[in-house]
Amino acid sequence: MRCFGNPLSRRGFLAAGTLGGLGLTLPELLMRQAAAEQKSYDFVEPKAKSVIHIFLPGGLAQQESFDPKPYSPLEYRGELRTIKTSTGEEFCETVPQLAKRADKFSIIRSMSHGEAAHERGTHNMFTGYKPSPALQYPSFGAVVSHEYGPRNNLPPYVCIPNVPNEFAGTGYLPSSFGAFALGSDPNRKDFQVRDLDLAGGIDQERFLRRKAALDVVNRNFVSATPADNVQAMNTFYQRAYDLLDTPAAKAAFDISQEDAKMRDRYGRNDAGQRMLMARRLVEAGSRLVTLTYGSWDMHQNITGSIRGQMPALDSAVSALLDDLSERGMLDETLVMMTSEFGRTPKINADAGRDHWPKVFSVMLAGGGIKGGMIHGASDSTAAEPEEDAVSPADLATTMYRLLGIVADKELMAPGDRPIEIVDGGKLLQPLMA
Template sequence: MTLIALVNLCLTFYHTYRRMNSASNQSNQGFPSSVRAHRRDVRAHRRDVLRVGSLALGGLTLADLFRAQGVRGDQKWYDSVDGPAKSVIQIILPGAVSAQESWNPKPESPLEYRGPFGVNQTSVSGIVLGEMMPQTAKVVDKLTILRSVVGKIPDHGAGQYHMFRGYPMTPALKHPTIGSVVNHEYQSRGELPGYLVIGDSKDETGYLSPKYGPFTTGADPASSGFQVRDLRLPGGVTMDAFESRKRMRDAINAQFRALESNASPLDTMDAYYQRAYRMMTSQSVRDAFDLSKEPEQIKQRYGKDQFYRGSGSQAALRMLLARRLVEAGARFVTLRYGQWDDHSALQTSFEQQMPAFDHAFAALINDLDERGLLDSTLVWVASEFGRTPKINQVAGRDHWSRVFSIAMAGGGLKRGMIYGDSDATSTDPARDAVPLADLHATIYRQIGINSDKELMTAGKRPIEIIDGGKPIDAIVA
C-alpha cells in the first residue's frame, strides 16, 4: 500500500467515524427510549469502522473481515454482573396452576372465589399456603413467593412463550428460552452440557444457534429401566468397538486436515463429536444421571412410590435428578410436572397431583439447603398464567393473566418473604405488581447476566435479551 493510499484510507475512516458520531448525538435528542436504545448498535458500528482500519493496515483481506464478523455474529458487548447463582432449576407446571389453591389462598373471600380447600399455616408467621401443600408450608422460611405477577395473554402457547422466553410471541422473530440464553452466555461447565431438560423439548434456541439448545434425557427418570437416550451405545456395539471406531475416525480426520490450509467445517463438526464422545465415555456424567446410585431413603424422602394417583414418582425422581445434575455442575435444568389446566373438577385435579409435587418440592429445597447448594442454586416454579378469581359452573377456574403467583428459592434471594399481593378476590394486583420483564431481569441478574445485553439475530439485528424490565431489588438478599 502506497503512502498516498494509506492517507486516503485514514481520511475515509475519519470522516465515516465523524458522520456516525454526529448521527448518534442527534439521535439522542427528543426520541423515546425505544429509539435511543439503538445507540448501542451505532457504537458497535463504530467499532467495526476501527476494526476495518486495523484489518486494512495489517494487510488483511475483505474475506478476513467477513470471517471476523461471522465469528462475532452472536457476541456481546457487555460485561457480566456479579450473580450469586451458579445454577438454575426451572420447574414448569404446565396448564396454569391456580394460585388460589396453592401459593396465595384467600380464606376470607366469598365462597365462590375461595375454592374447595382450606389453608395451611407455614413456618413463617402470618403466611398461609393452600391446604394441599403441607410439606411446602414447612419450607416457606426458605422461599420467596411473588403474589402479584402480571402477564399479558391468557393463552397457553403465547403465555408459555412469554413466561419462559422473555418476549411476547411474534411472527417476525422467534426468541430463545431463558435456558438457551444462559447456555449461550456461559455454555457448559465441565463435562455436563450447560443446559439440560429432563424429558423432551424442542425449538428452544430461537434466533440463537442450535448449539445452545438443551441436552434432553429423552425419557422420564420415573420410567422403568430409565436410560438417557443419547448416552446409550448403539445396539450390539461394545465400548471397545466404540473406542476402535473413534481411533479410526480421528486418523481419517487428521488426513483431511493435512490438506486444509484454513479451518474447515470439519473442525466445527469435530468439536461437536468430541463433546459427545466425552459425554458418552465420562463416568462422572453417567453417574450424575444414574439414580440407582442414590440411597433409597433419599428417593423416599422425595416421595417415590408414595403417591399412586398423580404419578408421584414422576415429581420425586425428576426433582431428585435435577438436584443430582446441579450437584454435578449443570448450569440450567428444566423439568415439567403435571397438567394444571383445570377448567373443571379442580378439586379432583389438585387431590391427584398436588401431594406428589408438594412432597418432592419441599424435599428438593431441604436437600439443596442441607448440601450447601441452595444459596448458589436459583429454583423457580412457574406456570404460563393463573386462573380466574371465581369458580365456574363446572367446579373449575378458567384462564387469567391479570395476576398470579410464582415461587422462588435460593440463588441469593431473601428467605421467608412474600412480595406483592393480589386483591381480596385475586382479580388484580393490590400492591407491588411484578411485570414478567421484571421477573426475568431478576432471574438473569442472579445468575450474572445483564438482561439488557444485546445479542445478534441471524440477520445481524441486535436485540436485548428480554423486553425491558428491571430487577426486583426488594427480594434480593
C-alpha cells in the first residue's frame, strides 16, 4: 500500500459559525484553530476527494426503502409494493427515481449494531465506535478536518443546515476541528449564511483600513512578545480576515447563484436544496458535508408517513447523483446515505415500526464505490443479517480508506492516550472499485 506525505497543512482555515451545542462563533472557532498544533500526516492514496453524508434521523425502515420483503406475511412486509430496479433488483415502490439509477450506487442490506436508542445508534453511525462513558469520539467530519484541513479556503467540514446532534462534533479532538454550520435552511427565501458578511456599517474600504492598522499592531506586539499563544492569536485574526475577504469561498454558500432550472431539478424543498448546497460546497472545496432530512422515527402509520417524506428524498438524491455524474464529480465524491438504525420486522399495533438496530440498509455511491451492487442480505423478514454483516466500524473504515486516511492510525486523546481513528473495522472490498 503506497503512502506519501500529506502536502496540506491543517493550519489553514478550518471552520466557522456556530458549533452545535457549544455556541462557538466564527472568531472563537478560528481562534481555537489558530492555536492548534501544526503537524503533517501520511495517508494512503485516496479515491474520493470529498464526502456528502446524507443522514436520515430517526431510523429509516429498510422494508419501506431498499430491502422489501414481498414474500413475507403482510404484518411483516407492510402495505407497500415493490418496484424493479434498472439492475433487476427489487426496491420498495417509494423510491422509483432511485430504482431507475440503481447502476449508479450500491446498497448495503446487512448493516448491524446493538444500539436501539437514538442517541447511541447515532453515535455509532457518526463515529464508527460504540458509545463509551469514558470518552467522546470524534465524528467523521472532525477526523477529516484534523487530517486534511481546508481546501480552497473552504471549511473542510460543513453541516446543513445545523450540526445535527452532539455526535457530529469533535469528541476528544480540539473544538477547532468542528463543523461550520450554515445556521439557516437553503430552502428558505431569506436564506443567509451567518458570519460570512461584514458587520453593519463596515464597507470594504473601512474593512481594509482596519486590517492594515491591526497588522501594524500585531507585528509590534508579536515581536515584543514571542509567545506561542500570541502567535496563535495573530494567525486567528489573519484567518478571519481571509474568510471575510475571499469572494470565491463566500460564493459557494450563495445558492441563489444556481440556475433556476437546476434548483427546480433538485426540488424546491428541504431535501432538494440541502442536496444542491452540498454539491456546491464539495465542488468548491469542502471535504465532508453532512446534511439531514426528515424524521424517520415512524412508530405510527408508517405507510402514510413514508409516502409523505420519501418522494422529496428520492427525487433529490437522484438529482444529486445525476448532477455529480454530469459534472464529472461522482467518481471523486463519495455519497453516503445512512440512518441510526432500521425498523422492527413486524408492524406494531399502531401500524408503525419500532427501533431495530440488528439489520438495516445504507446507500453508497461514487468516490471509489462500485455501482449496481447489493452487499450482504437480511433474512426473510428483515430481522437479522443473513450474510456479510456490516458494522459501523466497517463502514467507517471503508469511508476513510476511500479518502486516503488510514483508519487504524492513532490520534491523541486527553491524557496523551493514543486512540485509533477506528478500532477493528474491515474494508468492504467487494464494494470498492
